[in-house]
Amino acid sequence: MIAYFLRFACVALLLGLGMAGPALAGEPISLVSSPSNILMDATYDGTTLQVSGEVPAGSEVALRLVGAPEALHLREKGKVFGALWMNIGTLEFQNVPKIYLVAASKGFEELGAAGASLRIEGLRDTITQGHVSTTQGLDAMYELLRLKVQDGLYAESAQKIGLSEDKGGTRSFTTNLSVPSALSPGQYTLEAVALRNGDVLGTTSVPVRAQLIGLPAWLSHMAFDNGLLYGILATAIAVLSGLAIGMVFQSKGAH
Amino acid sequence: MDLSFSLYLPIAGNSVNVLVILGLGGAVGLLSGVFGVGGGFLMTPLLMMFGIPPTVAAASDSNQIVGASTSGTFAHFRMGNVDFKMGSLLLIGGIAGGSVGVQIIKVLRQLGNADFLISITYVLMLGFVGGYMFLESLQSMRASSKTQAESKSKPESTYARVIRSMPFQMDFPRSGIRVSVLMPLVLGTMVGVLSAIMGVGGGFIMVPVMVYMLRMPMHVVVGTSLFQILFTCINVTIMQASQNHTVDFVLALLLLLASSVGAQVGAKLGKKLGGEQLKILLASLVLLVMVKMLYDLLARPDVLLAYMGGH
Numbered sequence: 001m002i003a004y005f006l007r008f009a010c011v012a013l014l015l016g017l018g019m020a021g022p023a024l025a026g027e028p029i030s031l032v033s034s035p036s037n038i039l040m041d042a043t044y045d046g047t048t049l050q051v052s053g054e055v056p057a058g059s060e061v062a063l064r065l066v067g068a069p070e071a072l073h074l075r076e077k078g079k080v081f082g083a084l085w086m087n088i089g090t091l092e093f094q095n096v097p098k099i100y101l102v103a104a105s106k107g108f109e110e111l112g113a114a115g116a117s118l119r120i121e122g123l124r125d126t127i128t129q130g131h132v133s134t135t136q137g138l139d140a141m142y143e144l145l146r147l148k149v150q151d152g153l154y155a156e157s158a159q160k161i162g163l164s165e166d167k168g169g170t171r172s173f174t175t176n177l178s179v180p181s182a183l184s185p186g187q188y189t190l191e192a193v194a195l196r197n198g199d200v201l202g203t204t205s206v207p208v209r210a211q212l213i214g215l216p217a218w219l220s221h222m223a224f225d226n227g228l229l230y231g232i233l234a235t236a237i238a239v240l241s242g243l244a245i246g247m248v249f250q251s252k253g254a255h
Numbered sequence: 256m257d258l259s260f261s262l263y264l265p266i267a268g269n270s271v272n273v274l275v276i277l278g279l280g281g282a283v284g285l286l287s288g289v290f291g292v293g294g295g296f297l298m299t300p301l302l303m304m305f306g307i308p309p310t311v312a313a314a315s316d317s318n319q320i321v322g323a324s325t326s327g328t329f330a331h332f333r334m335g336n337v338d339f340k341m342g343s344l345l346l347i348g349g350i351a352g353g354s355v356g357v358q359i360i361k362v363l364r365q366l367g368n369a370d371f372l373i374s375i376t377y378v379l380m381l382g383f384v385g386g387y388m389f390l391e392s393l394q395s396m397r398a399s400s401k402t403q404a405e406s407k408s409k410p411e412s413t414y415a416r417v418i419r420s421m422p423f424q425m426d427f428p429r430s431g432i433r434v435s436v437l438m439p440l441v442l443g444t445m446v447g448v449l450s451a452i453m454g455v456g457g458g459f460i461m462v463p464v465m466v467y468m469l470r471m472p473m474h475v476v477v478g479t480s481l482f483q484i485l486f487t488c489i490n491v492t493i494m495q496a497s498q499n500h501t502v503d504f505v506l507a508l509l510l511l512l513a514s515s516v517g518a519q520v521g522a523k524l525g526k527k528l529g530g531e532q533l534k535i536l537l538a539s540l541v542l543l544v545m546v547k548m549l550y551d552l553l554a555r556p557d558v559l560l561a562y563m564g565g566h
Contacts, residue, residue, distance in 0.1 A: 045261035045270040074560040084552045086374050091560065135559075143560045150558060151306070181263070181270040182306060215505075216265035223266050223500050231496025234504045235321050235489045238511050242325025245515035249326075250333065 028170055029204040030054045031192040038179060038210040046181040049208070052174040055194040057166035059201050060111060061173045062118050064102040065208065067188030072096045074144070078135040091140055092130030097123070098184055100154045103175055105161040112198020120145055120154050152180040185212045185220075266503035267315070269306045276305075276506065277513040284323045284514025288330065288521020289528075290537045291477030292458035293320045293484045296544055298510070307506065309562055314495035315503040315510070317488045322511030323518045324485040330522035331478030338429035338475050342482040344439035345446075345461070349487060352447020360452055373452060378548050380449070384463045385541030391467075392534035399531070430471040430479075442468055458484050459541060466534065473530035477522075 031053040038047055055061045071094050078088035100120060108115045116122065124141050133140045148154040161175040173192075191205040212220055222230045263270040279301055283294040295316050302312035331337050363372060421435035446460050458480055465476040496502040525533060 040263055040265075042263055043261065044263035073563055075563060077556050077559045077561060080371055084371070084374070085554065085556055086371055086552060087561070090563075138559060140560065143558055147558045147560050181261075182268060184268055212265055216263055219504065220265040223496065223502065223504070227500055228493070228497040230504070231493040231502060234318050234496060234502055234507060235492050237504075238318055238322035238492075238507065239325045239485075239489075241508070241511055242322040242327075242515045243329060245322075245512070245519065246326045246329035249330065249516075249519040 028054060028056060029192055029194050029202050031190065031204050031206055033190050033206055033208060036206070037208060038183065040183070040185060040210060040212050040216060041214040042216055044181065044216070046183070047179050049177040049179060049190070050174070051177050051190065051192075052172065053192055053204075054170040054172045055192065056196070056201055057169050057171055059171070059194040059196040060105045061161055061163065062102060062104040062111065062115065062193045062195060063161060063175065063177065063190065064100065064118060064193070065177060065179065065188055065190050066097050066100055067208075067210075068098040068184060068186040069095045070098055072144075074147070076133055076135065076138070076140070078138075089134035091133060093144060094128045094130065096127050096144070096148075098153065098186070099180070099188060100148070101177060101179070102155070103157045103160045103177060105159065105163050105173065107158045108156065111195050114193070114195050114198055114200045118193065120149065120156055123154075151182060153182060155180075183210050185210050262505065262509075264307075264503050264506050266501065267307045267311045267506055269308075271305055271307070271506070273509060276509045279305075280319065280323075280510035280513030281517040283510075284326075284517025285521040285524070286517075286540070287320070287323050287458075287481070287514065288327045288518035288523075289477075289525040290458075290521075290533065290540070291327075291462055291480035291484075292537075293317075293324065293488065294458075294514075295320065296459065302506075307503075310499065310501045311503050311506075314492070314499065314501035315507045317491040317495065318502050318504065318507035319510035319514060320484060320488040321492055322507075323514035324481045324488065326515035327481040327518035327522055328478065328485055330519050331474075331481060334474075334478070334522070334526065335429070336474045336478030337482050338427055338471065338479045339482065340425075341427050341430055341439055341465075341469070341471070342479045344436065345443035345465075345479075346483050346486055348440040348443020348445075349447035349450075349461075349483065350490070352444035352449075353451045353487075354447075355444070356448040356451025359448065363452075374548070374552060376449075376452065378545055378552070380460065381541050381545035381548065384460065385538050385545055387467075388463055388534055388538035389542065392531045392538065396531045396535070427471075430469070430475050432470060434469060438469060459544075462537065473533050474525070477525060477533070481518075 031051070034050045049065070051063055071092065074091050074093070075087040076089045076091050077085055080086055080088060100123060102118055102120070104111060104115065104118070108119050117125070123145065127141065127144070129140055145154060161173050164172045188208045188210060189205050190208050191203055193203045194201040260273045261270045262273050279298065283298050286292065286297070287294045295313070298316045298319070299309070299312045302316065303309055307315070328337060418434055418438065421437060423436040424433055425436050426433050442464050446464055449460055461483065462476055462480050465471045465479065466473060471479070492502055528536070
């Protein structure tokens, strides 16, 4: 059931991305990511995307890797009887991107209103909160964004993008975007935004797919599609390993 | 530099340093071999610190405990320290109690403030058990160093008389005791209820129960407790894997390889320590956990939201 839903969600996302593809507004913006897809094998420990492209002459650029909006249920911690901190309720958020990494060629505060809306705080406009928090006056959105930043899933880095001199009507940019190890497999969008005088000149985006391969792919398939067998195998191997190690120690002890 | 030691865990959805995980497993396995506890109370929060989601940390840990307690039970079995008869009766009670506990949790959640009750029960329980064990073993260590003959002339306590007058008396030769069959069944059920409510394996409560209420010798308690934990964790692992898909086997395998070795070393180490020393060390550990829980309750969390799951 869940698997079907996931498949449906993936298809919907792909369709959505297909439509968002080319640049808007006729301004020449291009964007290339290398590698173009993220392959997660057993040695995956985060990766670096080398991103380069072109924006109109005289403009600044911001890049963001955003992905997989999901619903998130979190526990709210609050004070009980004026002294004890514990879970006092649950909060539900919709449309929370799993990952939000944003970089810019200048400080965000120098990029005007458009720059500000690209920052992590700008997600307040798209994330929706299911109901109000149990604790009165708690800025739950702020706490959510902090939780994600602590996990390394949301990050912003200013002045990290190198821009060349204007050449013809364009200037080229290049940067390394580090992707955290806690990435989930799925479809992400890498977007370049050209900014000038606080306005967005244009955007373009490319899809970036994060995919499990090798042993992780097989294990994930087993765990999600054959849960019972996976559980039985996991316990059986654990028992056998425990016994084997016990035997090794026994034979050692005998000498 | 540590690039070669990193390993991506598909179910946990994060990568970990293999050496760190092996170290964690070894240390917790050692404790489990010495004291007959599963060690989930330590392992789950530690794994969360290393970026494993709470639900995956708890479920993979129970998978790990299957390996460690197999190894530990095996080691203690060879030393003649596993009372299978007693362990099985406690286990039957524990399984029944576990199902009752799950129902109680549901009712508590509907009434609200379940988490409050759970936290308070946990802290009080640990404080009481740890404190009692600590004082009791301290007293008997002092007493035994002063006079050794005194204990024989102690009058029989009311508790001992009640136990002796219960029906269905049965011999437990391995533990060297004779009690009613009802005792392990009822006590097992009670521990099962508590551990289901508190979301822990129950070793921490089971060990003192066997020592003080069933009056089994400490070394047999440790082996028997591990035997029991083994079956509880097999059950939990299979349930979690099939229903919640939260068992990360790669993580569990790394942990269990290290913790099985740790459990073997622990079992030998435990043999070298006296029963009273074991008790006092375990009591200190229990009290330490209680202080940590109390601190968590009193200190303001850094972020006021948390992911679901975990203990």
